[in-house]
Amino acid sequence: MKRKLFLIIPAAVIGAVILFAFLFILFLTIVEYRPKPLEDIPFTSGTKMLLKETPYSLMSWNIGYAGLGKDEDFFMDGGKKVRPDSKQFVERYFDGIKKTIGSYTSDILFIQEIDIKSKRTWNMNQYEAMQKLTGKGSAFAYNYKCFYVPFPLPTIGKIASGVCTFSDFETVSAQRKSLPVPFKWPVRLANLKRCMLVTRIPVYENGGDSGRELVLANFHLEAFDSGEGKIAQTKALKEFIDAEYAKGNYVIAGGDFNQRFPGSEAFGLVWKDGWLPGQLDADMLDNGWQFVFDDSLPTCRSNVRPYNDAEAEAHNWQYHVIDGFIISPNIEKLSINVIDKDFENSDHNPIYMTFELK
Secondary structure (H helix, E strand, O other), rough: OOHHHHHHHHHHHHHHHHHHHHHHHHHHHOOOOOOOEEEEEEEEEEEEEEEEEOOOEEEEEEEHOOOOOOOOOOHHHHHOOOOOHHHHHHHHHHHHHHHHHOOOOOOEEEEEEEOOOOOOOOOOHHHHHHHHHHHHHHEEEEEEEEEEEEOOOOOOEEEEEEEEEEEEEOOOEEOOOEEOOOHHHHHHHHOOOOEEEEEEEEEEEEOEEEHHHHHHEEEEOOOOOOHHHHHHHHHHHHHHHHHHHHHHOOEEEEEOOOOOOOOOOOOOOOOOOOOOOOOOOOOOOOOOEEEEHHHHHOOOOOOOOOOOHHHHHHHOEEEEEEEEEOOOOOOOEEEEEOOOOOOOOOOOOOEEEEEEEE
């Protein structure tokens, strides 16, 4: 009898674990976020008219959900942490992020990795807070939405996060345009479903509507894939911007490419245990289109370990330039700069572009 119990009890435990895992995966499959290829999303409009041959400004920043400031590392980058040790860290980083954004005048603001209700940020609604801060028209699109991410330990848990665009200008529509997902079932269930947040602003000239639009595409392309995802998403991006320009529109596409720009200078070291970005194809853009970036300073730092030790102070670190823009031939870049915040509150620095419509 004892021998039978010795065999039955472990078998029962293993069976229970397998059954739980099966039921949990089944549940995640049922509740999986399945966005349509193109969806209209709620937005609020600014009131300012967008004019030709007038200088405007655009800031873009991957804020790392206010969870990747200088005291943090990240497990997917080769570090150990899943989230900051306490809500106070997130609040401190987010306060610093808001202070930086509030200290710069920008007509348009792109933000990537902003949470609206996630375990990793103690259910803070960062989008709502940013709406109050900027007072601009806005739109939000999910890049990551999962009822519960079960790995690693401690678990990531519930995620509701995405990209948002803020603008002072009159806006006529906002859409979530899905990008290719490189992950297969069941890994796909708890992974990102990336997108472009597309907002359309009418362009005015001579006191009236010109019939053209400034099309803004805000995105955060694939990071932790084997390369196919970034390639497929970049191809989809190019097809989209080419189609919009063919209509006579002005196009600015930007955010976190997770890829180095053609001709950009490398920064820092290359760590064998650290994440490395992809590389954008120098020939992907047609004549007149431009990659717009500033490689005088890094836009992103490695998260292998916290950025508050002696190596960081000496800038003996692995850095990247992966944040920037693509602009259509009918847009003139006036300036582009990295705003050096030394990764105090995010693992990315914000970038700031001035431009005008030809």
